[in-house]
Amino acid sequence: MSEEVGRRERKKAATRASILDAALTLFFERGFDGASVREIADLADVTPKTVFAHFPRKEALVFSDEDDRHETLLRAVTARASGTSISDALAAHYLAELAAMQTDPQRRVLALMHDTPSLVEYAEKMWLLHEGALADAIAQELGLSEPTIQVRFFAHFALQIQLHASRAQRPEVTIRAGFELLEPGWDSYCSTLRDPAK
Structure with missing residues (x-):
């Protein structure tokens, strides 16, 4: 059988x-x-x-690897090295994905996307579907029973950084700038979880 x-x-x-x-x-x-x-x-x-x-x-x-992208995104958070922040782990993951997209056949897929607005729209829609699972993974890493509104906002804006980078002329700079802007507020929130008296 x-x-x-x-x-x-x-x-x-x-x-x-x-x-x-x-x-x-x-x-x-x-x-x-x-x-x-x-x-x-x-x-x-x-x-x-x-x-x-x-x-x-x-x-x-064109996006047959979406399930793999979903899993690797979550692993970037859940399997990050000890001492690595969630923001740094996601930034490193995005930069690694960006490097991978510069090789064939991914480079040809990118060119195909840029020539086809419906593919860009579909890719962005599919990417944002990861938001709930990413929020759940982050909540689990923080020891929360479910994502708080702050965790959901962080997951939403973290995914938006990747979308902005995909449209930018200097995507590496965009990724780093996005997380540099997001990090202070996220650090402040995480510190309140560690010390509720703050």
């Missing part, structure tokens, strides 16, 4: 990879709007229905 399940999972993964390969090939050749789901399906030798079974909408074909 487990062997059959394993075979099905491998086949599913292979189909997904084939669809992604076909989609990126066509997107890089013709642009996002120049390639239809039908053409992607034909190149991957599947039906359009199969494409949508793996990816809920066409834009998701």
Whole structure:
């Protein structure tokens, strides 16, 4: 039974990879709007229905790693080195992501996004969906049973820093400036958690 399940999972993964390969090939050749789901399906030798079974909408074909980005974002907080602040950990994570985006094929994906407003809108919407989980992770790190309004604000603005950096001419400077502005208020809040009398 487990062997059959394993075979099905491998086949599913292979189909997904084939669809992604076909989609990126066509997107890089013709642009996002120049390639239809039908053409992607034909190149991957599947039906359009199969494409949508793996990816809920066409834009998701460009951001197939969103689950991985979600997990690495949370790990930046929960697995940070001892003595590293949450702000510093998130800033370092954003800078590492930025460096990774300068290599192929990520650089080509960025170029594709910049030429396609609907992809930028989708990417920003998906990124902000991480807000609740990030707030939960931060609250847990602070020993809180649930996120306070301050934690929710911090998570919201921390994610906004990345969005602003993605549009900036000097994203590294934007990331550092954003956290330098956010850090004093966050430090003050964290100090009240350590010493409620303050």
